Amino acid sequence: MIEPGEYTCRVIVQNCLSPGYYLLSLEAPELARGALPGQFVMIRCGDCYDPFLRRPLSIHYVDGEKGEVQFLYQVRGKGTALLAERSAGDKVQLLGPLGRGFSCAEEGKKGVLLGAGVGVAPILYLASSLKKRRWELLILMGARSREGILRPEVYELYGRVAVATEDGSSGWKGSVLGLLKEKLKQFSFDKIFACGPLPVLKGVQQLSIEKGIPAEISLEERMACGVGACLGCTCRGSGGKQLRVCLEGPVFAAEEVIFDG
Amino acid sequence: MIEPGEYTCRVIVQNCLSPGYYLLSLEAPELARGALPGQFVMIRCGDCYDPFLRRPLSIHYVDGEKGEVQFLYQVRGKGTALLAERSAGDKVQLLGPLGRGFSCAEEGKKGVLLGAGVGVAPILYLASSLKKRRWELLILMGARSREGILRPEVYELYGRVAVATEDGSSGWKGSVLGLLKEKLKQFSFDKIFACGPLPVLKGVQQLSIEKGIPAEISLEERMACGVGACLGCTCRGSGGKQLRVCLEGPVFAAEEVIFDG
Amino acid sequence: MVDLSVEIAGIKMKNPVLVASGTFGSGVEYAPVFDVSKLGALVTKGLTLDPCPGNEPPRICETPAGLLNAIGLQNPGVDSFIDDLLPQMLDFGIPVIANIAGRTKKEFIALAERLTNAGVAGLEMNISCPNVKAGGMALGTVPEAAAEIVEAVVQSTDLPVIVKLTPNVTDIVGLARAVADAGAHALSLINTLLGMAIDVEARKPLLGNVTGGLSGPAIRPVAVRAVWEVSQAVDLPIIGMGGICTGRDALEFILAGASAVAVGSAFFHDPLTAVKIIEDLQSYCARNKIEELRCLVGAAWKNQGCKE
């Protein structure tokens, strides 16, 4: 764990994985050495004041030896579209590593890792870190259709991978949450780790309570500062307090937060 | 002369001529066929709302057969800096051709063409057009130093070129206006054409009156619409009326406008 | 086919996309660039009784996501407008709304009278221009003063009277209410925000007029808020404007409560903005199975709506 810093990083390479999905590799030796799974950066996407805010992106993978940090992202709007225009040799500015990541201090446990949509991004680095701590991992990847299942082959390096697609074009047909339920029936796990859209996280929270399996979930909220200064990104904590997703999160123990509605 | 239109043009090539000076070639067949010397375009430099306004650039050269239009520009601020990032294959949007250009209906006269700084940009296309009408041309290029004398070799295709630099690093030492005075002493001309900073244009206006030689000068003013709609770019006409530089100009007969101060 | 038509104070338009006063000349300037007759209506540059030379240059200055202007109501005067420009504008075959800018009540009445049978479809009273000393914003910030002038104009013409309000006030709702009570038939929201910029090398203001009006995307949130507040308080149709650049932006205003929108500064960013917006509105409605765009007016605060 290192303190956050402001860095100007060279793009090593940027690849379009499938339409609208990009893999960006940056030269960022300090980050590569110090960032933890589940942490994120605030990245400046353009050159001017529009967009004005940076965009939060999770650390997808780090290669400490090469000093390389990877991001996996989906083009959603203006910011990510501009980021996708960067190519090898360009410079990008970012602030990081930020937030509290997944806890991976324990050794040799059994874990299920769930990534829904582009929420799989932080799961890769998490999987590689847990693998080093001799965890046995099942990795669930969910998407609308097979095009949304990103880089399954690299995830397979760290555990068994099971895929769910809503249209059934690959793997289990249905939501990845349904797949998780199935797996929880069949196998026992020490812990669940999840990242994805709100409904999926709510489902994971509920399953965690029902089954009594601890879970860690990574939340998203609109962010401005990314360091806990602006109070723009709060969510409701179960203790009644407002929690800053950027600082107290983005990863929370499932029982730490209250989802509305 | 064609009506202005909105075009999305492919960048054929963009070259950095010397630090801060660029030559941009666009595929723009309609413009190449219809634009007149001294006309300009309003070009969108970025992808977003900052900068919000387009930037006026004079037509530097057209190749009607290849359907190619060239711009010669200096990076001054945000807009031109963004434009300089475009490279072959990129698309740029522009509105043009705009404004009233130089008059080149007459045949076989003797003319002196003066371009100060990046004000030489429209002079090339003008020279090539006048040459076709069998004019005998003297082209005066002025800059602070030799690095600012842009593409003298191509200007030489259309007339005799004389250079003035303020630091004397190339050609006559001093202002290009001084060089014009010298030349007016030595030779007789039917007409003066000039483009450059305000003080130079004022000097040309004065010389035109003193020597009784008609002159046409190309003015600059901040522009928003470029088509005469916003009244943002007016200058004082000698008839007392406000003239729109973008529509009634940018080229004016020297006596048409009043310079303050 | 989605029905985009609207009627604002009796002015029928085939779609709700107008131009903002002062940004579109007399339409003739943009005619070579796109088919101007596709617009809902034209709005003239601010007209004064006598010809007006406008302010000293520089008159415009770019700012982040916007621009400052201090044109100062340069125009040939209402008579010359009626003789020379109006016929050309009417040739487009769409309604022409005359934006009028008197310095006094008397001038406003005179302007309204001259225009009454000239062929324009309505009047837009500019009591909100930040770039002139007398009249303009000075008349438009005090509800009582505004009401008095609006009442006088309404009584002196049978044209629909649209009142254009300034956002440079503490209480735009109070202003709108006063103007509504005085008989206005519609409102235009908003004129520019008062701003300025300084040249730090020359150490003096960038605009010849020192201050100017801020427009463009930068001010859109302020404009949407004004429409949202006023439309819930006052029962008049609203023409929304301020930084509209896309169909999405136009919808923000419509959902906030505007019956129509005007494109202004966006023409400088992309001259095809207005036609693109009309297409965007078509496709948004089609995609969301909305048959009449007018059902969306104020939908962000109304619970009910037309059938979808």
Place this chain on the structure above:
Amino acid sequence: MVDLSVEIAGIKMKNPVLVASGTFGSGVEYAPVFDVSKLGALVTKGLTLDPCPGNEPPRICETPAGLLNAIGLQNPGVDSFIDDLLPQMLDFGIPVIANIAGRTKKEFIALAERLTNAGVAGLEMNISCPNVKAGGMALGTVPEAAAEIVEAVVQSTDLPVIVKLTPNVTDIVGLARAVADAGAHALSLINTLLGMAIDVEARKPLLGNVTGGLSGPAIRPVAVRAVWEVSQAVDLPIIGMGGICTGRDALEFILAGASAVAVGSAFFHDPLTAVKIIEDLQSYCARNKIEELRCLVGAAWKNQGCKE
């Protein structure tokens, strides 16, 4: 070496670059990123008497060259601030100014009293927050009401009292005059512009609180104009803010009449903004042979100045 130091209402700062309330947490958050002790002074998030949970999410929303926020003054309350946060802030060794936000005169007085001997260098009265129902902007738009509260606060503390004004008024000069007559020692200009944004797919406001405060480069021209107008009318030092992102921007405010500037939203664009601005100011002065930056205050309207 250029002298950048300023003294605002008796608060001595080594340079005129402060942080804008609510954008910089307690400074601790940015401490890993740059050396916070290089700043001229810190300003706290708005403090209320009791802990305040703030508004429902979403609380922020990006807009062209700016952002809307509706945090709603989330803070732990003044007592917890004094016990927990203030000691950490004082550790930076630069002046700490407490931004206070009462709902009533009584609350403002209580806040001032609790902070008087707590170690802060001054108070910034937030009578201009657009994101709270009671207090905030409601108190800050009527000159008489503002004056009454300011007078009460000035009398209840011996700390310097800086009053932060809202630009959402018809006449900011009148407001500034009233507050100056009431005994304010300095002014902060400006708080955010009231704005909103609508999600056109969901057809409802984007912010949980519906409206929010617009900040960032988008509003800079409005802020510069406010400083320009007020500094010529009122003889109090001004802390200028609103979209400052570069040394050039800071100079715009200083030349318009601000004695100091505050960086706010720009931290979100580039966390190193403030330190870069300090360097830019140094080099601008060096380049222009200006020995004391304070000679430039108001230079765009003053003719005289210190010797260059």
